[in-house]
Amino acid sequence: MIAVSFFEVREISKRFGGLMAVNGVSFQVEPGEIFGLIGPNGSGKTTIFNLINQYYPLTSGDIVFHGKSIKGLKTYQICHLGIGRTFQVVKPLKRMTVLENVMASAFSRVNTFGEARKLAMETLAFCNLLPEQDKAAKSLPIAGRKRLEITRAMATKPELLLLDETAAGLNPGELDEAIDLIKRIRDRGVTIIIVEHIMKVIMSISDRIHAINYGQTITEGKPEDVANNKEVIEAYLGESYA
Amino acid sequence: MKRSRVIIAFIALALVLFPLVVKSDYYQHLVILALMWVVIGGSWNLLAGYTGQVSFGHAVFFGTGAYTAGILANKLGISAWWGMAFGGITAALVGLFIGWVCFRLRGPYFALATIAAGEIFRLIATTWESLTEGMVGIMILQTFRSKLPYYYLALLLAAASMFVFDLVMKSKWGFYFISIREDQDAAxxxxxxxxxxxxVSLLISSFFTGMAGAFYMNYMAFIDPHVVFSLHYISIMAILVGIIGGVATIWGPALGAFIMIGVQETFRSSIFGLAPRWVSQSHALVFGLLVMFVILYMANGVVGDWPKIKRLFLRRP
Structure with missing residues (x-):
């Protein structure tokens, strides 16, 4: 019997006109792990996320969740299947309160006002955002907005969570809180794919890392192996450092 | 919470008692129109204010409702009151068709399409004479001589629509509507x-607007394409009612309806006959100035900026 993989992208590609933003990338994610996705600016990390949640249609390749292809589904269906995501450029529902933001996403799992409120409050408490619940989302500072992104995604009860640079722009104290939150999400049994620029974050929490550049895979492996990989150093720092 | 309930009860009581106290047909007529506009303004607000899909063509739904009632009476000999139900349904079907075509696109396409739809429907109603009597219009016999039955029906319709809008906005649907307005990708x-x-939002909105249209047919007993499919008097008026009262508030369009009917009538009657006749021609100009004022100084409308207005008056000794 062949075990059905939890989540897998197979040879995915995305072409924007003459540009191959993602070119034949493949990887598998095991349940319960934190899977890091790194690469220099413009290497295609966010595009991969947009392909996974079907915001962009694939040019070629396939994406498989629980053994079933999710290619061609709508973005909202991806969420219902159990794949949540956050946005690098945060998208708070500005003129709603923090609580209302989270309730709007909780409604993807429950139907009544009372249930949605309960689920939202639990999730806010889990993400340490409860004190901000009545503030307008637009009044939150960037750390709060990033946290709201995670909270909202968590309220959809995902099995797989895509985190897109949730640590960017945070100060060291906020960074530690973010790392702590991501670890606690993993401890809840949620599998995480994380895109991150800050090496402190990605190296300390990832179980495995997949490095890409120009839309193509460079290497994949344990954090320390990837950090010492010649091509990865080249991609980040230039050839002379390799 | 308790205070607002007292206020609502007081307003409701005042509206119920109004025609019993004020016997003038003229003033009863104005309040009937205002109540009808509460329904249309609230419908527009559900779609544009809460869901963020701005419609410049609510005349399509209003006219469809009115013509449904009119044609039922004129062609099939059925009481135009059946139009109250069927008018809402046909308007909702028209709404669904427009939504089906336009809502897969983003941005201003829906708004543009609604302007076009308004013109298309007005032209159809003008040219398809075998069905609509064209420019001649449809005339029916009024059921009641007294204004009272119409008044209470309009009041019921306005109250029912506001109740439904309030219910919807406190449910899952309401959260979804606002999420879509705030950020479609995030939603x-x-x-x-x-x-x-x-x-869904368009369906509810067009249904109630269609009912208002059917009510108008029954009440006025005469419609023609230039009245019920009018860009100016219906579609734009719906937007003004929403903006001036307060977009994305339950009470805004209700208050806006009374303000707009008041302003319109004040100028249409040349300030109750006190001013020279040319003043009556200027009501569109006044609407324009009013909108400029509201956008500049109270962008959230009278209800949305109520705290601001209160502060302004309380500060003065």
Whole structure:
């Protein structure tokens, strides 16, 4: 019997006109792990996320969740299947309160006002955002907005969570809180794919890392192996450092 | 919470007692129109204010409702009152068709399409004479001589529509509507089928507007394409009612309806006959100035900026 993989992208590609933003990338994610996705600016990390949640249609390749292809589904269906995501450029529902933001996403799992409120409050408490619940989302500072992104995604009860640079722009104290939150999400049994620029974050929490550049895979492996990989150093720092 | 309930009860009581105290047909007529506009303004607000899909063509739904009632009476010999139900349904079907075509697109396409739809429907009603009597219009016999039955029906319709809008906005649908308005991509990633829920909002909105149209047919007993499919008097008026009263508030369009009917009538009658006749020609100009004023100084409308207005008056000794 062949075990059905939890989540897998197979040879995915995305072409924007003459540009191959993602070119034949493949990887598998095991349940319960934190899977890091790194690469220099413009290497295609966010595009991969947009392909996974079907915001962009694939040019070629396939994406498989629980053994079933999710290619061609709508973005909202991806969420219902159990794949949540956050946005690098945060998208708070500005003129709603923090609580209302989270309730709007909780409604993807429950139907009544009372249930949605309960689920939202639990999730806010889990993400340490409860004190901000009545503030307008637009009044939150960037750390709060990033946290709201995670909270909202968590309220959809995902099995797989895509985190897109949730640590960017945070100060060291906020960074530690973010790392702590991501670890606690993993401890809840949620599998995480994380895109991150800050090496402190990605190296300390990832179980495995997949490095890409120009839309193509460079290497994949344990954090320390990837950090010492010649091509990865080249991609980040230039050839002379390799 | 308790205070607002007292206020609501007081307003409701005042509206119920109004025609019993004020016997003038003229003033009763104005309040009937205002109540009808509460329904249309609230419907527009549900779609544009809460869901963020701005419609410049609510005349389509109003006219469809009115013509449904009119044609039922004129062609089939059925009481135009059946139009109250069927008018809402046909308007909702028209709404669904427009939504089905336009809501897969983003941005201003829906707004543009609604302007076009308004013109298309006005032209159809003008040219399809075998069905609509064209420019001659449809005339029916009024059921009641007294204004009272119409008054209470309009009041019921206005109250029912506001009740439904309030209920919807406190439910899952309401959260979805506002999420779509705030950020469609975020909404979609949170599991909201944005195309579907934009259509749901449009469906409710067009249904109530269609009912208002059917009511208008029954009440005025005469319609023609230039009145009920009018860009100016219906579609734009719906927007003004929403903006001036307060977009994305339950009470805004209700208050806006009374303000707009008041302003319109004041100028249409040349300030009750006190001013020279040319003043009556200027009501469109006054609407324009009013909108400029509201956008500049109270962008959230009278209800949305109520705290601001209160502060302004309380500060003065």
């Amino acid at each position: 979609e990633s949170l599991g909201i089928n944005t195309t579907l829920y934009k259509n």
